[in-house]
Amino acid sequence: MSNSNFRNLSTGSKSLVIIELILFAGAFLSAYTLNQYFSIVSHYPLESNIMFIYAIVYALVIQLSFLALGLYNTKLRESFRGLVRRILMSVAIGFFVVTLLNPFYPNGGIATELLAIASIISFIFSCIFRYYTLKIDFFGLNKRKVLVLGAGERASIIEKRMRRDVDRQGFSMHGFLVMNGDADVNGIVNENRIELDGALVTYAIEHEIDEIVVASDERRDNLPVDELFACKIRGIEVTEILDFIERETGQIAVNLIYPSWVIYSNGFASSNHLRNTLDWVFNASIAFVLFLITWPVMLITTLLIKLDEGFKAPVFYFQERVGLDGQAFKIYKFRSMRVDAEKNGAQMASENDDRTTRIGKFIRKYRIDELPQVYNVMRGDMGFVGPRPERPEFVQQLIKTIPYYNERHNVKPGLTGWAQLKYPYGSTEEDSLEKLKYDLYYIKHRSFMLDLLILIRTVEIVLFGKGR
Structure with a gap:
């Protein structure tokens, strides 16, 4: 998460991270203190400052595991039972990682x-703490009070896109x-309209x-510039609707983009020349390590495909995709569809594809x-993170109908991406538009931390088997 994203988190979200850091460090120190009194295992006395460092390392490893399993996703929608399951798995993974670090x-x-x-x-501390955060709406602390300037079509995007409580946590x-x-028409319907x-x-x-969002449909000679200036100097934040939606949803509203916003906005081009130079070396090295770890899984997958469809059935699937700067390349995948899946022509994959x-x-x-796409990464066709590459026939069609669609080819495609985390399988033009919003957000904010x-x-x- 970038520094700007962290600053924009609500106080409740920041507090959750800090409080659980203290809880996990306290759990480690509690275990050590209990052992001193009850001699559960033989131990040797250590200085308190050394134990404090061990406790912090332990807490950070557990929190990294929490992050990996979505427990710091502010828009996670889970029942308490689902949270307990994630917490249990996170603590188990954290314990495994800490034991690997122990010899050092x-x-x-x-x-x-x-x-x-x-x-x-x-595990016990976290379950109790998370139970009460659900009960008392912990994330609702210190929310910004927002007034939207406009009640027409542009403003209605906020009403439609952020209509649920989970979308308004900040x-x-x-x-x-x-x-x-x-x-x-197509204006605000259910929200509070103010005259x-x-x-x-x-x-x-x-x-x-606390914040005024400018979202009026007609701006020319219509915005109260002097009033907004007076609000600004009195400490009220004034935000453009594009920036507001980008900050709160992690996507860019393609249908609202205008050229001057892109020109004056930060991002969209990497000025980190060292990153660009070392990009292939980093990705190829990680791909090779991933291959060493996963080759048994790939071998088992090969055998299962052969056993299921016969030893003459092809294992791999080769398909042309569009990559960096619109250049075509062949992508390598394990075949998950029937051999005659496209006898009627190219079709987009869907979630429950028959x-x-x-x-x-x-x-x-x-x-x-x-997994076979690690070969594409080592070849330099793809990176680990980036927009998912699409087929040329779909790209040509989408470029004509969706504005700024071709901008997603300004970076290398990836094995996984921001859109894959945020949006499920899509087989329609509307789905492609939604995924493009997330892809453009990634391109704008692309960094090592993201x-x-x-x-x-x-x-x-x-x-959790949520492949998208």
Whole structure:
């Protein structure tokens, strides 16, 4: 997560990370203290500052595991039972990683039994804490109060796209201010419409507005510039609707983009020449390591496909895709569909595709079918993170109908991406538009930390069978 994203988190979200860091470190120190009193395992006394460092390392590893399994996703929609399952798996993975780090500690590290006790205490502490955060709406702390300037078609995107409570965890919507020139149709329907008689700055101060979002349909000679300036110098944040949607949803509203916004906006082009130079070396190295780890899985997959469809059935699927700068390349995948899946021509994949084989359903669910693409990464056709490459016949059609669609080819395609985390399989033009919104967000904010976040979150998708 980038620094700007962290700054934009609500106080409740930031507090969750900090409080659980203290909880996990406390669980580790509690296990050590219990052992001193009850001598559960033989131990040697260590200085308190050394134990504190061990506790922090333990807590950070557990939190990294929480991040990988989506427990710090602010829009995670899970029942308490689902949270307990994720917490249990996260603590188990964290325990495994900490035991791997143990030999690198001086004096042989901490006894495995103590780490197990610390993990049990961490699980109990976290379950209790998460239970009460669900009960008291912990994430609702210190929400920004937002007033939208406009109640027409542009403003209605906020109402439609962020209509649920889970979409408004960082802010509360005060209302939509009706402006001259707002469209009468497709405007605000269910939200609070405000007819303002007095000055905007007076209204904003009286109602303790924290942020004003400019979303009027007609801006020319219509925006109250002097009023917005007065609000700004009094500490009220003034935000353009494109930036507001980008910040709150992690996507760029393609249908609202205008050229000057792109020109003056930060991002969209990497100025980090070292990153660009080392990009292939990094991706190829990780791909080789991934191949060494997963070759047994690929071998088993090959055998299962042969056993299911006969030893003459092809294992791999080769398909032309569009890559960096619109250059075509062949992608390598385990075949998850019938051999005659495209006898009627090219079709987009869908979530419950009836062309999928028995083995294909399983390997697609856990993304095993994507593993041969490590060869594409080593060749330099793809990276680990980036927009998913599409087929040329679909690209040519989508470029004509969706604005800015060709911009997704300004970076290398990837095995996984921001759109794959945020949006399911799509087989329609509307789905392609939604995925493009996330792809453009990734291109705009592309960084090592965002790539790392996407890779960590992909672990959640693989472990819970949420392949997209």
